[in-house]
Amino acid sequence: MTSLQRILLTTVALFAAASAANAQLAIKGETICTMAGPPIKDGVILTDGAKITQVGPAASVAIPAGVKTLSAKVVTPGLIDAHSVVGLSGYLNQDQDQDQLDKSDPMQPELRAIDSYNAQERLIEWVRDFGITTLHTGHAPGALISGQTMIVKTTGNTIDDAVIKPVAMVAATLGEGAEVHGKDAEKKSPGTRSKAVAMLRAQLIKAQEYQRKQSVADESKRPDRDLRQETMVRILKGELPLLITAQRAIDIMSALRLAKEFDIKIVLDGGAESYLLIDQIKAAKIPVIIHPTMTRSGPGETENLSMETAATLVKAGIPVALQSGFESYVPKTRVALFEAAVAASNGLTFDQALATITIDAAKILGIADRVGSLEVGKDADLALFDGDPFEYTTHCTGVIINGKIVSEKPH
Amino acid sequence: MRKLFLALSLVIATAANAQESPLAFVGAKIIPIVGDPIDNGAIVVQNGKILAVGPVDSTTIPADAKRVDAKDKVIMPGIVDTHSHIGGGWGADGSSPIQPDVRVMDSINARDPGFTRARAGGLTTLNVMPGSGHLLGGQTIYLKLRNGNTIDDIAIRDDQGNILGGMKMANGTNSQRDPPFPGTRSKSAALIREKFVKAQEYRRKIEQAKGDATKLPDRDLELEGILEVLDGKRIVHHHTHRADDILTVIRLSKEFHFRVVLHHASEAWKIADEIAKSGVPCSIILVDSPGGKLEAKDLLMQTGAVLEKAGVLTAFHTDDWITDSRLFLRSPALAVRAGMSREKALYAMTMAGAKMIDLDKRIGSLEPGKDADFIVLSGDPLSVYTKVLETWVEGAKVFDRSDPKDHLYAVGGYGAGKDQVMHLCCEEGAEGR
Numbered sequence: 149m150t151s152l153q154r155i156l157l158t159t160v161a162l163f164a165a166a167s168a169a170n171a172q173l174a175i176k177g178e179t180i181c182t183m184a185g186p187p188i189k190d191g192v193i194l195t196d197g198a199k200i201t202q203v204g205p206a207a208s209v210a211i212p213a214g215v216k217t218l219s220a221k222v223v224t225p226g227l228i229d230a231h232s233v234v235g236l237s238g239y240l241n242q243d244q245d246q247d248q249l250d251k252s253d254p255m256q257p258e259l260r261a262i263d264s265y266n267a268q269e270r271l272i273e274w275v276r277d278f279g280i281t282t283l284h285t286g287h288a289p290g291a292l293i294s295g296q297t298m299i300v301k302t303t304g305n306t307i308d309d310a311v312i313k314p315v316a317m318v319a320a321t322l323g324e325g326a327e328v329h330g331k332d333a334e335k336k337s338p339g340t341r342s343k344a345v346a347m348l349r350a351q352l353i354k355a356q357e358y359q360r361k362q363s364v365a366d367e368s369k370r371p372d373r374d375l376r377q378e379t380m381v382r383i384l385k386g387e388l389p390l391l392i393t394a395q396r397a398i399d400i401m402s403a404l405r406l407a408k409e410f411d412i413k414i415v416l417d418g419g420a421e422s423y424l425l426i427d428q429i430k431a432a433k434i435p436v437i438i439h440p441t442m443t444r445s446g447p448g449e450t451e452n453l454s455m456e457t458a459a460t461l462v463k464a465g466i467p468v469a470l471q472s473g474f475e476s477y478v479p480k481t482r483v484a485l486f487e488a489a490v491a492a493s494n495g496l497t498f499d500q501a502l503a504t505i506t507i508d509a510a511k512i513l514g515i516a517d518r519v520g521s522l523e524v525g526k527d528a529d530l531a532l533f534d535g536d537p538f539e540y541t542t543h544c545t546g547v548i549i550n551g552k553i554v555s556e557k558p559h
Numbered sequence: 560m561r562k563l564f565l566a567l568s569l570v571i572a573t574a575a576n577a578q579e580s581p582l583a584f585v586g587a588k589i590i591p592i593v594g595d596p597i598d599n600g601a602i603v604v605q606n607g608k609i610l611a612v613g614p615v616d617s618t619t620i621p622a623d624a625k626r627v628d629a630k631d632k633v634i635m636p637g638i639v640d641t642h643s644h645i646g647g648g649w650g651a652d653g654s655s656p657i658q659p660d661v662r663v664m665d666s667i668n669a670r671d672p673g674f675t676r677a678r679a680g681g682l683t684t685l686n687v688m689p690g691s692g693h694l695l696g697g698q699t700i701y702l703k704l705r706n707g708n709t710i711d712d713i714a715i716r717d718d719q720g721n722i723l724g725g726m727k728m729a730n731g732t733n734s735q736r737d738p739p740f741p742g743t744r745s746k747s748a749a750l751i752r753e754k755f756v757k758a759q760e761y762r763r764k765i766e767q768a769k770g771d772a773t774k775l776p777d778r779d780l781e782l783e784g785i786l787e788v789l790d791g792k793r794i795v796h797h798h799t800h801r802a803d804d805i806l807t808v809i810r811l812s813k814e815f816h817f818r819v820v821l822h823h824a825s826e827a828w829k830i831a832d833e834i835a836k837s838g839v840p841c842s843i844i845l846v847d848s849p850g851g852k853l854e855a856k857d858l859l860m861q862t863g864a865v866l867e868k869a870g871v872l873t874a875f876h877t878d879d880w881i882t883d884s885r886l887f888l889r890s891p892a893l894a895v896r897a898g899m900s901r902e903k904a905l906y907a908m909t910m911a912g913a914k915m916i917d918l919d920k921r922i923g924s925l926e927p928g929k930d931a932d933f934i935v936l937s938g939d940p941l942s943v944y945t946k947v948l949e950t951w952v953e954g955a956k957v958f959d960r961s962d963p964k965d966h967l968y969a970v971g972g973y974g975a976g977k978d979q980v981m982h983l984c985c986e987e988g989a990e991g992r
Contacts, residue, residue: 238850239848239849239850239851239856240850240853240856241850241851241852241853242853270849270850271848271850274848274849275848421973423972424973442883442886444880444883445676445883445971445975445976446976447976451975451976451977452971452972452973452974452975452976453971454970454971454972454975455970455971456970456971456972475851477851477852477881478846478850478851478852478855478881479846479847479848479849479850479851480848480849480850480851481847481848482847482848483847483848486847486889489943490886490943492943492944493943493944493946494970538943538944539892539942539943539944540889540892540893540895540896540941540942540943541892541895541896541941541942542896543896
């Protein structure tokens with residue numbers, strides 16, 4: 149190949165790439181919920197194929213000639229499910245598609261979510277068709293430390309296409325969910341709440357020791373690499389939050405105590421009884437990813453949950469996001485949109501409820517620079533509806549991710 | 560003595576339900592289910608029954624009636640749930656796959672908070688069933704969610720005082736396991752056929768005895784249960800998901816002429832015409848997503864619409880705790896989202912279910928003479944923002960959202976998981992708890 153040919157080819161390739169990326173889109177909405185200010189009536193959003201380039205009233209945003217234009221009654225940012233296991237916990241619910249929990253060891257922070265994510269999983273498309281464009285997914289509750297979580301877009305053929313944050317948090321569980329049950333329960337740990345907390349503390353202290361030894365000047369005296377401790381050190385450094393699933397007040401208090409002792413960032417998950425500890429959670433400045441609004445109440449540690457928890461916490465000024473959570477049977481996943489809908493019907497305003505699955509979720513997950521609101525420069529992730537998104541009878545009529553239309557059939 | 564006691568109980572029950580004067584809800588939008596919705600309607604109830612329903616202008620409201628202003632409210636029949644597991648009741652145990660002698664009523668906790676949550680969801684009639692881990696898991700029970708502390712308080716009886724219920728059956732994977740349970744679908748069907756043939760033989764022997772007690776076969780509780788099915792006294796409520804399993808149920812029902820309702824029927828949409836042709840009704844469930852088990856992998860939100868189009872009598876159920884009774888009205892709403900008509904979707908929550916448990920003469924619609932089971936809603940039954948404000952069973956209010964105690968069960972909160980003691984006898988607020 150001559151150098152001229154090479155240049156020509158490169159140019160063609162570059163041009164092709166550029167034009168694919170620049171497939172502009174215009175989206176007209178009778179109401180555009182930007183989540184970055186009041187809703188825009190009769191608005192327009194322009195994208196350059198990946199990012200949002202303009203947002204405003206139709207009068208002030210000119211749609212260039214020939215640009216594909218979609219219309220909807222209501223346009224929202226692509227929805228964010230703040231905590232899910234979709235992609236790891238497959239819809240068939242057979243051994244071969246359940247990769248959200250390995251119980252060989254009660255604490256396995258080194259398990260990466262990216263190594264279990266099946267981008268072809270049907271439930272990804274299922275939730276996407278209802279407007280979910282971003283998932284915080286990964287290892288499930290059910291072990292003291294079950295593994296890592298990550299953040300993906302609900303698109304792409306591979307994990308590499310989908311992922312936007314390969315390691316988001318480390319998932320931990322306190323309370324009944326972390327305890328060993330069954331016939332061998334008496335011989336295995338943790339068997340009690342106190343033991344669970346003792347084990348977590350011991351692990352964090354071990355990581356502190358590892359961190360100290362790794363930082364000695366003489367490299368030859370540093371310990372061998374240890375994947376588990378490396379992950380825990382990232383928690384100690386504040387790079388990764390510990391996502392602690394805790395339903396009962398007693399377990400939430402343990403989570404707060406741990407956060408204080410080790411000065412680590414935590415995010416509370418579940419929080420069925422969090423409404424009993426408003427002052428404590430607020431003082432600790434800890435966000436809560438509340439259990440799905442429709443989680444079955446008890447018997448067990450969720451027996452006291454309330455559909456009004458989101459409203460109670462939001463009113464107190466605690467950062468709140470909603471989630472689809474983890475389902476072990478039928479249905480295999482919930483849909484965060486419906487969870488926010490029930491929260492909107494139980495004390496949250498429309499805007500507050502929408503925030504729990506858009507901008508507020510993005511802030512808690514640390515991705516608000518990219519998603520969660522419709523603003524210039526952010527990812528062109530949008531959900532289109534033919535009415536109030538929270539009404540069961542409304543359809544999601546279109547979904548756009550990274551400026552590409554991924555669904556146009558009403559759902 | 561026993562008769563006297565029964566008579567006394569009936570008197571007490573009637574007294575508890577009696578209204579001193581008729582009660583009239585005036586000005587509501589009334590969805591009677593049978594007949595068109597009435598925009599400015601009135602409903603009059605007395606002594607546990609509906610006296611009149613119609614437009615305010617043309618409905619006679621007795622002079623002594625207590626009038627309730629129901630402007631801006633929506634009133635529809637109490638919701639019928641054809642498939643529930645509230646009360647923690649288990650039917651059959653692990654000893655064998657077919658246990659028609661076992662009654663779920665013997666293991667239901669009538670104080671389970673789930674019943675209160677169901678009242679909060681607007682449910683007034685339930686078919687509480689044993690689980691689906693058996694080919695035949697036992698007798699189901701039809702319940703009215705009256706204020707009651709015992710299973711007898713909430714059981715539904717016929718005119719002779721018999722407690723009513725159906726028979727739970729299942730096929731597919733749930734009921735397959737190690738022997739004596741079946742290992743295949745063919746074995747499942749064979750075991751059922753064998754048992755039903757035995758019951759037919761049992762019946763033949765009873766008939767041959769022609770009333771001669773010395774020639775009667777010994778009583779057999781299991782076969783008696785099956786005979787009630789063969790005689791049409793007990794409707795079979797059949798858990799079934801896959802299209803081939805559904806067809807097997809239909810095949811068996813034709814062979815033995817038993818009345819059956821297909822429950823869940825996840826793949827009914829694949830064989831809607833065949834189901835329609837068989838005349839067998841479907842009680843379906845709508846959940847947030849497909850899967851969770853292999854047989855539910857093709858579950859669709861569109862099933863209600865497809866069955867409606869095919870002309871199949873269709874109801875919804877909660878399968879509580881698979882779905883929460885408080886949110887049961889999501890089911891018709893999601894079905895409408897997927898193409899079902901509003902009329903049929905609401906019919907599926909009421910009349911259709913009533914038919915499937917043989918109680919359509921008593922419940923399922925707002926018509927004079929029927930039980931005064933109705934709910935008062937804050938708006939459109941299919942809107943997420945609508946609340947069930949009040950639930951009435953046989954003319955008695957069993958749920959009132961404005962009462963903080965009831966509100967707790969409606970939305971959850973501290974203590975909502977605890978058993979509840981209903982107050983039967985006492986004035987409001989007089990119960991000692």
